[in-house]
Amino acid sequence: MNIYDMTLHQLWKMLREGETTVQEIYGSFAGRIEEVEGRVGAFVNLTPDLAERQVLKAADRWSEGRGITPLTGLPVAVKDNMSLVGVPVTCSSRMLENYIPPYNATVVERLAEDGAIFPGKTNMDEFAMGSSTENSAFKVTRNPWHLDYVPGGSSGGSAAAVAAGEVPAALGSDTGGSIRQPSSFCGVVGMKPTYGRVSRYGLVAFASSLDQIGPITRDVRDCAIMMNALSGHDACDSTSADIPVPDHTAGLGRDVRGLRIGLPKELFGEGIDAGVRQAVRAAVDLLVGMGAECMELSLPHLEYSLPVYYIIATAEASSNLARYDGVQYGYRADDVKDIIDMYSRTRSEGFGTEVKRRIILGTYALSSGYYDAFYLKAQKVRTLIKSDFDKAFTQVDLLITPVSPTTAFKVGEEVGDPVQMYLSDICTIPINLAGVPAISMPCGFDNGLPVGMQIIGKPFDETTMLRAAYAYEQSTDWHKRRAALAE
Numbered sequence: 406m407n408i409y410d411m412t413l414h415q416l417w418k419m420l421r422e423g424e425t426t427v428q429e430i431y432g433s434f435a436g437r438i439e440e441v442e443g444r445v446g447a448f449v450n451l452t453p454d455l456a457e458r459q460v461l462k463a464a465d466r467w468s469e470g471r472g473i474t475p476l477t478g479l480p481v482a483v484k485d486n487m488s489l490v491g492v493p494v495t496c497s498s499r500m501l502e503n504y505i506p507p508y509n510a511t512v513v514e515r516l517a518e519d520g521a522i523f524p525g526k527t528n529m530d531e532f533a534m535g536s537s538t539e540n541s542a543f544k545v546t547r548n549p550w551h552l553d554y555v556p557g558g559s560s561g562g563s564a565a566a567v568a569a570g571e572v573p574a575a576l577g578s579d580t581g582g583s584i585r586q587p588s589s590f591c592g593v594v595g596m597k598p599t600y601g602r603v604s605r606y607g608l609v610a611f612a613s614s615l616d617q618i619g620p621i622t623r624d625v626r627d628c629a630i631m632m633n634a635l636s637g638h639d640a641c642d643s644t645s646a647d648i649p650v651p652d653h654t655a656g657l658g659r660d661v662r663g664l665r666i667g668l669p670k671e672l673f674g675e676g677i678d679a680g681v682r683q684a685v686r687a688a689v690d691l692l693v694g695m696g697a698e699c700m701e702l703s704l705p706h707l708e709y710s711l712p713v714y715y716i717i718a719t720a721e722a723s724s725n726l727a728r729y730d731g732v733q734y735g736y737r738a739d740d741v742k743d744i745i746d747m748y749s750r751t752r753s754e755g756f757g758t759e760v761k762r763r764i765i766l767g768t769y770a771l772s773s774g775y776y777d778a779f780y781l782k783a784q785k786v787r788t789l790i791k792s793d794f795d796k797a798f799t800q801v802d803l804l805i806t807p808v809s810p811t812t813a814f815k816v817g818e819e820v821g822d823p824v825q826m827y828l829s830d831i832c833t834i835p836i837n838l839a840g841v842p843a844i845s846m847p848c849g850f851d852n853g854l855p856v857g858m859q860i861i862g863k864p865f866d867e868t869t870m871l872r873a874a875y876a877y878e879q880s881t882d883w884h885k886r887r888a889a890l891a892e
């Protein structure tokens with residue numbers, strides 16, 4: 406097996422047993438990046454100088470046996486909407502193309518302290534708005550399983566980098582599905598933690614009441630390892646929860662006997678491809694065979710998720726993105742007549758079409774006279790959706806659904822039809838509205854492309870979710886398959 410095909414925990418074990426070195430691991434992934442990045446296009450910026458400095462430090466930690474964590478010496482890619490000091494954080498937007506952050510995001514800081522290596526920043530839909538990574542101002546990222554297909558989005562660069570063997574793990578952010586949907590399209594594991602579990606400090610804000618950072622990895626154990634590194638209260642983010650963090654690996658290996666699983670009927674019916682539905686049903690059957698109990702249930706307000714999301718997320722985005730006025734950050738138009746001209750030309754030239762569409766929608770939803778009819782009403786329906794989940798969790802421990810109604814689609818196929826693109830997140834958006842945790846994991850293939858299963862947990866009970874995910878994973882081998890990326 407190639408080093409670049411391994412998981413974090415496999416690599417760590419080899420380091421501990423002296424079978425490899427930090428330099429050799431970095432060399433293998435760097436070589437793989439060299440080999441495939443031209444075709445995959447997962448990165449916006451590669452940072453080999455930084456990575457090589459980090460490699461030397463991590464190698465010292467290992468040789469001195471000092472301060473070794475489960476991530477010391479292991480590469481992790483960072484989505485390009487999280488600040489890494491001294492390296493541009495572009496959000497794949499012209500607006501921030503040259504903006505260099507003066508501080509680290511808390512998640513980046515935590516990984517750096519653990520001794521992780523940062524090989525680069527990954528491509529995304531501009532400001533995390535999209536489901537295919539085609540909204541990047543810089544490049545189109547390809548799905549490593551089939552280069553004519555999208556990797557999903559908005560964390561498409563991170564998911565593709567993990568699937569292509571360019572890194573063993575990456576960070577993504579998830580506002581309505583942006584970790585889970587690309588993980589599903591690329592056949593890797595991706596988790597959106599409970600809202601508040603992971604600090605958002607240093608994450609460029611899209612929709613603050615929905616955004617959450619989480620890991621993208623090759624298996625469930627690595628996901629738990631990353632969660633241990635990322636989680637916890639942060640005084641710099643007032644929405645981060647000040648509650649104890651469990652050991653996310655603690656439940657791995659426990660069986661699923663007696664776990665009650667609910668299947669929301671709204672997400673197994675119309676609009677879900679037959680191949681996807683069958684793969685997820687087969688996964689549920691397997692869990693039932695292992696002793697889990699399963700029941701169908703209803704989340705009656707789920708059907709309003711998309712309209713509610715596209716009011717709340719755009720309203721918050723229009724407010725968050727007001728700061729890009731050409732004064733403080735990034736791009737500023739040249740040869741402007743006056744200050745109004747500067748604002749308007751800067752924003753016209755700096756933002757892409759989808760971002761403009763969202764700002765216009767959100768500004769409208771918040772404007773006087775429409776606020777009650779749209780924004781306030783959407784907030785009320787959001788509460789109903791959340792209480793559907795609360796009720797379901799009085800009957801079951803976990804919910805299972807598909808991650809996305811389809812497998813990956815072709816590059817160019819949906820980009821001209823925003824509503825079709827928005828439908829891609831029909832199964833993931835309700836989770837962000839409710840603030841609960843969910844994991845996407847490989848559960849089969851349809852026409853040669855990966856299918857993802859979504860396991861949804863109770864708030865702050867990521868451990869039970871990971872336990873079921875791990876039990877499923879251990880009795881299948883989807884997670885062991887690697888995209889060939891043959892020339």
Ligand code: GLN
Nearest residue numbers: 533534535580581582583
């Ligand atoms: N695809 C969804 C959107 O376009 C979700 C994006 C995200 O989670 N950042 O808003």
